Amino acid sequence: MLLVCRFAQRPYLRRRHMQRASAIRQSWLGSVIMALLLSFLAAAPASADAGFQRWIADFESVAASNGVSRNVYRAAFKGVTSPDPDVIEKARYQPEFRSTVWDYLDNRVNDEQVAKGRQMAAKYKDWLDRIEKRFGVDRNILLAIWSMETNYGAILARDDVMKNLPRSLATLAYLDKRRAKFARQQLIAALKIVQAGHIAPGDLTSSWAGAMGHTQFIPTSYLAYAADIDGDGHPNIWGSIPDALATAANLLRKNGWQTGKTWGYEVEVPSQYRGKLERDNRSLSQWQGLGFSRPNGSGFAYPSDRANLVRLAGDSGPAFLMSKNFFVLKNYNNSDKYALAVGLLADQIAGYHGLYRDWPRGYTPLSTNERYELQKHLASRGLYDGKIDGKIGDGSKSAIMALQGRAGLAQDGNASKALLDFLRRN
Template sequence: MYRLPGLRSLFLLFLLVVSIPVAAADKGFEQWVQDFRKTALKQGISPEVFDRAFAGIDSPDQWVLDKASYQPEFKAPVWQYFDNRVQQRAIRMGRAKKEELQPWLDKIEKQYGVNPNVLLAIWSIESSFGAILDNEKVIRNVVRSLATLAYADPKRSKFGRQQLLAALKILQSGDVDEKHLVGSWAGAMGHTQFIPTSYQAYAVDIDGDGKRDIWNSVPDALATAASLLSKNGWRRGETWGYEVTIPSRKLPAGKLTLREWEKLGVKRVNGKPFPRPDDIAELKLPAGREGPAFLMLKNFFVIKRYNNSDRYATAVGLLADQIGGGKGLVKDWPRPFTPIDTAQVEELQKLLKEKGLYEGEIDGKAGSGTRKAIQAFEKSIGVEVQGYPSKEVLEQLRKNR
């Protein structure tokens, strides 16, 4: 029989309830916002724009701070970095988007001289062709994210303030409204992930609707990426680099002409001559001598103005080549396991999910979540724990369904 609680029990319950902390406005943050408002107004931001931008924002975003302080358990090995970016799903999607957007891509190339395949590769790597913009788990209010960094992250405080001012100026320009000014935890925005200051420098309205809309207009987003590359020295009609073979002897560091590299025994993997032997190039070995070698040209270093990473620029170049119909690498990345293709990685993820070991997306990308799930599976069946998305692990998963 159910009995009503006595007065003492009700009183204890009341004490328990009122003692539970409740999320509330952060007074320190609110004061910071008011102080920053003075700065913004001095920089030409109207009171109305500022107040609309901060309406309903009364506390920092803890998720942003968690992302800012997150340290990966392990740095992605070179094979994992490239497998997750230069993969069959991205190549197929890139080719489909190329066909769909051909008139716009032609117009952008005519205006900026940038290879459309490179723009498609950047779009893929930056936002999975815009899919990230629909992911509510990672897309945030840019004003709140940048205010959070400015207020609560000492390492990124200066960056947060600078980008927040730029974001407010974007709102004031009318290119986007408060509701649609969304981006990553660090304020990277739109299909091609531009931070606010970069948006200010390079954003383009190529579709002619009066707004530089990198959130909803794919042509604007791709043209904006092309604008950045063009203004940083992109060379029309030239490639980014060549996969090459190298001799066993030690080679000099630094930049030489392609002709000089060839005299040292560095050759294109397809055996063809370099089309412009006087071009300056630098030898890059992303995985050391055991992996593929590249001679990188001017456009490789222009891509690095988008993201200052050799791996990033190489991935963009390799993906662009395959979207354009080129073949993959002649020499594969060194890896301590038998690799599987994108469809097989997706199967592996599905089988891990069935076992309750994996909670991420079925996307064919063996990131840290997939590798941790593989490690858990390997531990459960008593084999050496490695975490590789290998043919051997997939076969074990099939056997243990």
């Protein structure tokens, strides 16, 4: 209640609040209109689309101004006449924002994926030896990424998943305002890959969002990190598993991967700890001095290394001290759940123990509408100035922690029903 009263006492805060509320309504209305448009287009037959064809024709000059030959451009778009309705549908959904952390992990870190990872470790041992020697990245991390991205390459054979890349990115550029700039940039980069002779136009496939090959690189990242470890002159992440794994290793190395060190540790949190989630950065020896310990009783390697406390399910789930390599993994996919899944799967492929503490599986996550409502409450209190999109990312978590700190609650950053009820009451 005190938080609301502060707005009543200050006219300029009331004006800011009204402006923010107006912006929220406009954002919501725009989202509804776009959703209706995309739903209509997704349901429409994939016949020739004159507007889409004009877009392709107009973009040819943009590609040419960026060094792409017209012959390459026309070869890439041969036979493409309409947007891909499946891409339109998938553009509205991102699993990192909709599943609980335990559902996400259960689908990706399981006995089947561990067994496959060990099989691949044996099959590609010689190549993994070379990759580790050249890039300094642990082989099990690379195998886990390969599993996460394409199920060790199995997804590449699925026509319902793999798309014609030029058509997919052109669809996003043409219809998805939020992703249009990204799609145009990636399309030009992809055409440059074709022009360099690394892939034939007819073989240029990707996910709906333009991620390519065994380790799912977007085109600009391919141009930055692609590695040719098999020595054929082409970094072939589509057909050469060694090249794909080496490319993933190169990305991690160039973003600061620390050779020989772990991504993090599961820990037991002392009951008296009241620090801020993910903002309290200390050395491992300092954490140990505060009473943090590993469930198996072993100590921390490299006690002078710094680590952040991360609790993805609040006080009710496992807690982790995450070292630098965890945050390097987020350069691959900027999701805590993704980086955690890679780390846990890599550990189990290597033969280490899984989690000691289970997740709060009886917990009911917020619905999409409830996440929207939560963000609106946080924004109305001046704690959140990001997009009202129902996605609980870093900005929303920081706002939640700020609210919890003001209210004297445990600062776990968890978007729970209890927190939403608190906001409704206050």
